[in-house]
Amino acid sequence: xxxxxxxxxxxxxxLALASNTFKEATRSRVFYILLAFAVCLLMFSSAMGFxxxxxxxxVILDMGLxxxxxxxxxxxxxxxxxxxxxxxxxxxxxxILSKPVSRTSFLVGRYVGLMAVLLVNLAAxxxxxxxxxxxxxxxxxxxxxxxxxxxxxxxxxxAVALFFSSVSSPVVSALCTVAFYLIGHTSSALPxxxxxxLSSLWAKRLVIGLYxxxxxxxxxxxxxxxxxxxxxxxxxxxxxxxxxxxxxGILLLAAALAFKKRDLV
Amino acid sequence: MDEALLLKGVEKTFxxxxxxxxHHVLRGVTLTVPRGLIYGFLGPNGAGKTTTLKIVTGLLxxxxxxxxxxxxxxxxxxxRARIGFLPETPYFYDYLTGHELLTFMGxxxxxxxxxxxERIPVLLRAVGLLGKEKxxxxxxxxxxxxxxxxxQALLNDPDLVILDEPTSGLxxxxxxxxxxxxxxxRAQGKTVFFSSHILxxxxxxxxxxxxxxxxKVVQEGPLxxxxxxxxxxxxxxxxxxAGMVPPPGCSVLTRLGTQVLIRVDREEVxxxxxxxxxxxxxxxxxxxxHKISLEDLFMSHVPGxxxx
Numbered sequence: 001x002x003x004x005x006x007x008x009x010x011x012x013x014x015l016a017l018a019s020n021t022f023k024e025a026t027r028s029r030v031f032y033i034l035l036a037f038a039v040c041l042l043m044f045s046s047a048m049g050f051x052x053x054x055x056x057x058x059v060i061l062d063m064g065l066x067x068x069x070x071x072x073x074x075x076x077x078x079x080x081x082x083x084x085x086x087x088x089x090x091x092x093x094x095x096i097l098s099k100p101v102s103r104t105s106f107l108v109g110r111y112v113g114l115m116a117v118l119l120v121n122l123a124a125x126x127x128x129x130x131x132x133x134x135x136x137x138x139x140x141x142x143x144x145x146x147x148x149x150x151x152x153x154x155x156x157x158x159a160v161a162l163f164f165s166s167v168s169s170p171v172v173s174a175l176c177t178v179a180f181y182l183i184g185h186t187s188s189a190l191p192x193x194x195x196x197x198l199s200s201l202w203a204k205r206l207v208i209g210l211y212x213x214x215x216x217x218x219x220x221x222x223x224x225x226x227x228x229x230x231x232x233x234x235x236x237x238x239x240x241x242x243x244x245x246x247x248x249g250i251l252l253l254a255a256a257l258a259f260k261k262r263d264l265v
Numbered sequence: 266m267d268e269a270l271l272l273k274g275v276e277k278t279f280x281x282x283x284x285x286x287x288h289h290v291l292r293g294v295t296l297t298v299p300r301g302l303i304y305g306f307l308g309p310n311g312a313g314k315t316t317t318l319k320i321v322t323g324l325l326x327x328x329x330x331x332x333x334x335x336x337x338x339x340x341x342x343x344x345r346a347r348i349g350f351l352p353e354t355p356y357f358y359d360y361l362t363g364h365e366l367l368t369f370m371g372x373x374x375x376x377x378x379x380x381x382x383e384r385i386p387v388l389l390r391a392v393g394l395l396g397k398e399k400x401x402x403x404x405x406x407x408x409x410x411x412x413x414x415x416x417q418a419l420l421n422d423p424d425l426v427i428l429d430e431p432t433s434g435l436x437x438x439x440x441x442x443x444x445x446x447x448x449x450x451r452a453q454g455k456t457v458f459f460s461s462h463i464l465x466x467x468x469x470x471x472x473x474x475x476x477x478x479x480x481k482v483v484q485e486g487p488l489x490x491x492x493x494x495x496x497x498x499x500x501x502x503x504x505x506x507a508g509m510v511p512p513p514g515c516s517v518l519t520r521l522g523t524q525v526l527i528r529v530d531r532e533e534v535x536x537x538x539x540x541x542x543x544x545x546x547x548x549x550x551x552x553x554x555h556k557i558s559l560e561d562l563f564m565s566h567v568p569g570x571x572x573x
Binding site: 090 | 279348370
């Protein structure tokens with residue numbers, strides 16, 4: 001369906017939808033409970049550093065960044081899978097799409113709104129981690145950089161959840177998005193684990209080809225580098241950014257195409 | 266172009282998974298809604314009214330047929346800027362206040378802020394919610410939700426207003442207010458297309474109606490033409506006629522003491538009954554003529570459904 005919108009009008013609609021999505025989250029008690037839970041979890045896991053043998057700072061960083069990373073990912077997945085489905089189920093979408101709002105603007109608006117919510121969530125957790133580190137005299141500015149890379153991963157995960165949410169139920173969406181997350185964090189080990197044991201050139205090519213098709217979320221993570229104080233390779237940031245932009249672009253396009261002709265029963 | 270809305274042979278089937286359990290909802294719906302009128306789209310529950318309205322508003326896609334809205338095809342999404350839609354039992358974001366909802370919807374419609382600042386109080390007053398706009402929608406009653414729904418449907422000053430069961434679930438006062446608002450919209454030159462199964466409301470305000478039964482329009486036209494002006498029968502109340510035998514062509518509906526309610530279906534028999542009552546010393550207390558009602562017309566198209 002042609003939207004008939006000018007670019008400026010579509011942009012205004014995306015902003016209105018994003019701001020409403022943000023309002024929806026921040027007016028929900030669940031948001032604050034989750035945030036408080038995340039900060040408490042972070043403090044607890046950091047405090048566990050005292051029990052560990054070795055550098056307290058390193059253990060706090062390791063456990064803290066892992067907590068921030070996993071908790072943000074789970075929030076992105078479980079909020080993202082209901083982003084479109086709940087609008088249809090609660091019939092609130094009828095009032096929006098019966099107006100001159102294209103379905104693509106609707107999807108993008110919801111996506112941008114959730115990304116704003118996740119940014120606030122991530123910022124709160126990162127600041128909490130930095131406070132814990134500062135208490136031990138180890139203020140680590142690179143934690144903010146690591147959080148930036150975690151946010152890139154959230155951009156991708158939310159786009160995956162949005163895609164599945166626009167074509168299926170929350171249960172199927174959750175399973176598929178969690179599968180994407182797990183594959184994304186293990187696929188980089190595939191060539192290392194399998195290629196040395198393969199004798200056939202074709203089998204080796206197949207495994208490497210498969211690795212290039214599968215998502216690789218480790219391309220976006222610098223948590224280990226920050227913990228062990230290893231600098232990132234030149235061009236790492238640009239590669240991560242391009243990978244994110246390309247993957248999010250493909251996923252949003254696929255979601256828009258799938259949603260374009262969907263009957264809203 | 267005189268039509269506000271034109272549907273020609275619209276078909277819709279909902280298919281289950283793997284095409285099992287298909288449900289053929291619309292079977293060639295054809296209707297014409299002229300501009301500037303109130304058009305009632307009537308039918309029992311499950312007839313396909315909401316499906317038709319969802320197709321018109323772009324929420325569903327027809328399998329076949331043509332739809333033209335204000336002279337534009339369904340494919341042109343910009344036409345939705347000229348229509349206002351109130352869904353059946355409207356669902357809104359309940360964390361928003363009434364004012365926030367109207368502001369949000371206004372931004373989606375691309376209405377500039379200064380215009381919204383002027384328009385929102387006018388609409389709130391029109392729907393009787395001025396002073397309630399700071400309340401969150403979760404605190405609104407069903408009637409208030411219906412009215413804020415109507416306000417958001419009118420934000421863009423639409424040429425065509427589409428309302429799905431606007432009076433359903435409202436108390437008599439709420440129903441009357443919505444009816445008055447619909448009449449006011451017609452007075453402003455707007456076209457109102459509304460679905461309903463509350464025939465009394467439709468009969469009071471509609472200029473034209475279409476009756477949809479099992480996905481097919483079985484009758485369409487101006488209400489006056491469909492109902493006709495002829496009297497179908499008279500109900501006559503006679504007092505002091507306990508022993509009176511009514512003339513042939515009459516049927517006694519009830520007896521209460523010496524008062525009898527008699528139904529007469531021919532004018533000459535009515536005169537005969539009045540003469541005979543007077544001759545026997547009884548008094549005729551009332552003669553009520555009955556024309557065919559919308560309900561009669563409606564029920565004539567749903568044999569077997571009337572007994573439900």
